[in-house]
Ligand SMILES: *[C@@H]1O[C@H](CO)[C@@H](O)[C@H](O)[C@H]1NC(C)=O
Ligand SMILES: *[C@@H]1O[C@H](CO)[C@@H](O)[C@H](O)[C@H]1NC(C)=O
Ligand SMILES: *[C@@H]1O[C@H](CO)[C@@H](O)[C@H](O)[C@H]1NC(C)=O
């Protein structure tokens with residue numbers, strides 16, 4: 061049977077169902093989606109969406125990371141996006157369906173030895189990864205990221221960038237106003253250090269504690285977390301210190317400090333988290349290391365102290381001490397609290413134009429947003445492929461779309477202070493992170509090999525990794 065239907069948005073295409081359903085060369089198990097296929101059509105519809113196909117004719121997007129499936133309840137849903145519609149599901153039974161056009165992965169959960177194989181040539185892979193690069197270094201290698209066709213990552217270069225995910229709004233920077241400098245100075249005289257450190261996740265790839273420990277030699281730092289602890293929180297705050305950090309009493313306590321150490325757990329361009337934005341919200345100057353391109357996003361060129369601009373911890377300490385003594389200069393760092401002093405047009409523009417919201421019910425969240433991004437791109441691609449089939453001379457095949465290194469591409473972890481050679485071979489950071497980074501490369505190469513050989517058993521990964529290693533050793 062040939063099912064034809066009318067798709068208004070794509071003029072030359074009127075019989076798309078034929079292309080999707082009559083290709084006999086692919087394994088087509090019994091429908092796993094029966095209930096949903098014949099279910100009612102959902103009510104919301106993007107304003108430019110004229111896609112009136114019934115559910116059973118829609119392309120399918122499969123969420124491989126099922127715990128991120130952004131719909132409730134049920135395992136399958138129709139989504140009507142800006143231009144087109146799709147059926148989205150977390151039911152892995154559809155993995156090999158002809159209609160399953162894309163598989164969506166969450167980077168932190170992505171495991172090469174559990175990848176959906178064989179990789180179907182008609183299916184794209186979509187990667188959602190907003191978390192730290194340390195969660196999966198496989199994605200930081202070109203050979204790893206190039207396995208994906210669409211990306212949503214913290215990098216501005218990705219297809220659906222999530223760069224300012226930790227900055228809910230401009231207002232978050234502007235309010236509340238900072239604790240007055242008079243009061244901050246009073247706390248200084250009462251015995252608070254100029255700098256606060258609050259970290260309980262110690263063994264991380266950025267190796268931040270090694271830097272902070274060195275910095276502590278030259279300037280007073282109050283460290284309340286588990287890492288480099290030298291001070292206890294007031295008793296009434298102890299229970300809140302591990303909470304979200306947005307607790308009111310906790311906030312007013314940390315806001316007394318002039319400076320907050322703000323070092324990300326992993327280093328990568330555009331990887332910025334609440335470590336950066338929260339001190340600014342609280343009216344404290346971040347002493348920051350994380351994204352090497354952070355200056356592109358700051359409200360103005362004097363709103364954070366960037367560790368990498370200083371040749372040594374000692375030089376940084378001198379700068380902080382000078383600011384601690386100079387109220388006028390210190391105050392300049394908090395000028396962004398008035399809107400007129402937020403001069404970074406790039407920041408303003410991105411905050412205003414991003415289509416997803418953070419805690420903002422009037423906008424989609426970025427999981428639904430990315431899902432629709434993939435849905436629309438895939439429908440466009442299918443329409444173009446079909447147009448090509450009908451009239452190859454007039455309609456060229458769409459070009460392949462692949463992710464590239466800059467969609468993630470984080471550098472190999474390096475010591476927080478000093479050179480690799482200066483670090484003990486048995487140092488726990490040394491034993492863990494550089495190895496993790498290079499083993500992830502081996503896994504990415506292994507998976508690429510599995511796909512190239514059209515393997516259907518991902519657990520053959522280890523064997524392929526070994527073969528690659530053996531060949532590499534012979535080559536040398
Ligand atoms: C910040 O920008 C202003 C104006 O563009 C410039 O005069 C000033 O030197 C800059 N300050 C720093 C610390 O780069
Ligand atoms: C998706 O990416 C794979 C792997 O890089 C590539 O072989 C394939 O052509 C891409 N698919 C599309 C539709 O661009
Ligand atoms: C590293 O630790 C192992 C086991 O504790 C020990 O045998 C070895 O001598 C150490 N190596 C160095 C360079 O400290």
Ligand SMILES: *[C@@H]1O[C@H](CO)[C@@H](O)[C@H](O)[C@H]1NC(C)=O
Nearest residue numbers: 085086087178513514515516
């Ligand atoms: C890849 O493997 C699948 C089944 O495992 C098979 O149906 C398909 O024809 C193979 N593709 C190629 C290009 O060999």
